[in-house]
Amino acid sequence: MSAIARVDTATVVLPLPAPLQLGAMTVTRREYTAVRATAGDGTTGVAYCLSREAPMAEIVERLVASHAVGTDADDPASTWGRMLRGSAIVGRVGLVRRAIGLVDIALWDIAARRAGVPLWRLLGTGDAPRDAMLVAAYPSPQRTPREVADEVLAQADGWSQVKISRIPDPAYMRELLALLNAELPDTTGLVVDVGFGWPDADTALAEIAQWGDPRLAWLEDPLLPEDAAGVARIRRESGLPVAVGDEVTDPAVLKALVEVGEVDALRLDVVAIGGVTPARELIAWAAERGVPVSGHVYPEVTAHLGIQVETFARGVNPYDPAPSFVTGGPRFDGAVTPSDTPGLGFGLDPAVFRFERD
Known part of the structure; x- marks a missing residue:
């Protein structure tokens, strides 16, 4: 048996060219925390996440890493239980669950690398191209609906879904949605991400009523995910499909969104929920109930899980600098095909992430 020898962390802050408004949040920069786990035989595994300005590296180092060190490098699921109990x-x-998720993903990377297979093979999810959603635009008052629609349309070809964020101006949204509904290909669904921007169902329904009659693949995160009953009401009274779950760390909240909120798709953040180990269980649970699962960012990981993959444009884009530091990974061409390289199949640019022990 080879044991996990150490867990290292690194954090980097990358500015955005312009502020993003998503719901009640204004984002001016992206801070990422990365984990690199190393087994006794030298095999390494990596993971990264948006820190959302939280001290993720410190939490990993102080509360989680010690419970992973010394565990079986080929049994990440058992290590996950040890990390959870150790920090319970x-x-x-x-x-803390996010920190566990970071380490868990890196440990699955090690396990698959040691087995000499890509993670999708170890998980049994196959290598078929994954359905994918492109995060295409963040509207702002500084740009007209026509300008935003053109940005989306320039990227939409080949993607089964494109996503825009909501702007809290109903007249603007009405015009933008009318343009996109008229001009997007019939094969491309439109998603509107509210980013938990409405306080309650009454407010949500009043604003949606001013949008005209939009055709949406789904309305995403209209309310805080704990308000499953409010989500169900929005879905029922607006007639729009709804998907919720971004950033949720509690599996019980995700299950309530299915059982009470009656969501049309369950959004799953593989880091927030605690890593690959609990994500597998939730994906299987949702499949038993006929509810599709859509991954929240981190396409390099979710491509291995057999669920819908969310991604920003690869290369340089104004919303997400992650493609600038990720090396390797899946193939993006409208669908997302997981890498056939052993492990997760991606790396992190060492010029960006400088781990303390390098």
Whole structure:
């Protein structure tokens, strides 16, 4: 048996060219935390996440890493239980679960590398191209609906879904949605991400009524995910499909969104939910109930899980700098095909992430 020898962290801050407004949040920069786990035989595994300005590296180092060190490098699921129990007194959900998720993903990377197979083969999800959603635009008052629609249309070819964020101006949204509904290919669905921007179902329904009669693949994250009953009401009274789940760390909240909220798709953040180990269980649980699962960012990982993959444009884009530091990974061409390289099949640019022990 080879054991996990150490877990290292690194954090980097990358500015955005212009602020993004998503719901009640204004994003001016992207901060990422990365984990690199190393087994006794020298095999390494990596993971990264948006820190959302939380001290993710410190949480990994102080509360999680010690519970992974010394565990079987070929049995990440058992290590996950040890990490959860070891930190249970301070956090079975929330930031600690995110930290566990980071380490868990890196450990699955190691396990698959040691087995000499890509992670999708170890998980049994196959290598068929994954359905994919492109995050295409963030509207702002500084740009007209026509300009935003043109940005989306320039990218839409070949993608089964494109996503825009909501702007809290109903007249603007009405014009933008009318343009996109008229001009997007029939094969491309439109998603509107509210980013938890509405406080309650009454407010949501009043604003949606001013949007005209939009055709949406789904309305994403209209309310905080804990308000499953409010989500169900929006879905029922607006007639729009709804998907919720971004950033959720508690599996019980995701299950309530299916059972009470009656969501049309369940959004799953593989880091936030605690990594590959619990994500597999939730994906299987949702499949038993006929509910599709859509991954929240981190396409290099979700491509291995057999669910819908969300991605920003690869290369340089104004919304997500991650493609600038990820090396290797899946193939993006409207669908997303997981890498056939052993492990997760991607790396992190060492010029960007400088781990303390390098």
